[in-house]
């Protein structure tokens with residue numbers, strides 16, 4: 669059985685995609701929900717069905733734990749979990765951005781902590797409806813030394829969903845690649861309140877994207893994540909913005925629904941890293957502050 673911590677969009681997607689009876693949600697330590705969690709599941713292809721997912725009981729011993737909380741909740745959520753599960757149970761972190769994964773891995777270096785990067789997309793247009801909005805790939809790789817032995821097992825268990833799962837020895841590099849795209853699209857969509865494609869013609873974007881890409885290029889190199897020219901980065905960001913032109917980013921959706929965004933783990937992470945590495949990041953700083961101002965309203 670797989671235990672899932674975080675019964676939101678992504679957690680519900682994994683739970684509904686597993687064979688019936690093989691996934692359970694993990695409640696917060698101070699909560700003891702009784703009956704199964706039921707919701708409508710609209711798959712990417714095929715008819716809608718009802719998913720019924722039990723809550724993990726104290727005596728259940730999950731083979732694998734997926735953490736599908738938002739980045740800002742993850743350290744606390746894992747802290748509330750570790751005493752309730754065996755020290756050799758692999759834990760996979762599904763958060764976007766960077767910073768939350770390293771915080772968990774640093775705190776529990778002797779446990780098998782893994783990270784995943786996924787291009788699956790799920791949302792909840794209504795509280796009891798889970799929509800698998802986009803299908804893609806999921807890469808899973810180790811963050812701590814003991815996790816190296818767990819990758820194969822974790823991948824095999826997740827493949828029971830029928831989704832495309834791949835082992836990834838250098839998961840940090842993959843998380844960086846996604847971070848760059850998120851850093852170059854999400855804050856602009858949130859500030860400008862527009863779908864991804866519309867940022868490209870906006871003055872704010874055109875006036876700052878080259879400086880942002882210079883900051884990203886310097887940070888990637890200093891972090892040992894390879895060499896990429898600012899022009900190549902801009903090209904990559906714009907290809908994704910065009911290919912997803914009509915999509916609403918998760919950051920814009922968070923602002924529209926009055927939820928906390930993950931800006932502190934995207935451009936905010938890059939600002940903190942810049943300070944550590946002695947690299948100026950004024951555009952990342954400006955984007956972070958403007959999104960923080962929006963979410964505090």
Ligand SMILES: NC(=O)c1ccc[n+]([C@@H]2O[C@H](COP(=O)([O-])OP(=O)(O)OC[C@H]3O[C@@H](n4cnc5c(N)ncnc54)[C@H](OP(=O)(O)O)[C@@H]3O)[C@@H](O)[C@H]2O)c1
Pocket residue numbers: 673674675676677678679694695696736737738739741744745746748762763764765786787788789790791918930
């Ligand atoms: N959705 C996607 O398509 C997608 C794709 C790729 C990556 N991701 C990443 O996956 C992460 C989750 O995204 P999401 O869209 O699924 O977010 P979400 O819908 O907000 O789900 C997060 C869930 O975690 C719960 N939670 C928070 N703290 C908890 C705790 N201590 N114990 C147990 N549950 C807790 C929340 O409950 P409350 O609401 O009660 O606080 C919420 O149900 C994010 O980092 C996101 O960037 C999402």
